[in-house]
Amino acid sequence: MITMDDIIREGHPTLREVAKEVSLPPTEEDKKILNSLLDYVKNSQDPDTSKKYGLRPGIGLAAPQINVSKRMLAVHVKDNKGKLYSYALFNPKIISHSVETAYLTSGEGCLSVDRAVPGYVPRFSRITVKGWNVDGEEIKIRLRGIASIAFQHEIDHLNGIMFYDHIDQENPLQPIEGAVPIDR
Structure with missing residues (x-):
């Protein structure tokens, strides 16, 4: 079982690496x-x-947050209507996205960041993600709202990007023009 002690914190070099693709079919260890x-x-x-x-x-x-530089992520979140998005994917990729952007009005947080980082993080409002589940089956998911933001945050980790890299350093709390604010 993963605990907080297994999660590496900002400043650790693995968090800035581009993670490697997972060979499919996945090994038992990767599963x-x-x-x-x-x-x-x-x-x-x-x-x-x-x-x-x-x-x-x-x-x-x-x-990468548990110091495994491989393209794997998990998201478990309910949207504002109570619909559960629970996915664990190998090699997830955003294959399409909206022009429209969105951001969380509360800002984003991260299990690898032990401090509050104020600021709005621009994300695509809607995305379609393709990946492979634990059994090695390809799946495609259309996401919007909080689920879309969560997936983008985790996919950023696979590319060595931290959420605060997206925040406007000059005006972190300036509402993002034309973007949809999402309350969480």
């Missing part, structure tokens, strides 16, 4: 890692489990 990413996110959202193991709640986790 185990992918499943453990999803387990962490689910466990971190359960009040009893997160308290028992000292887990910081999160909605997504990428393999």
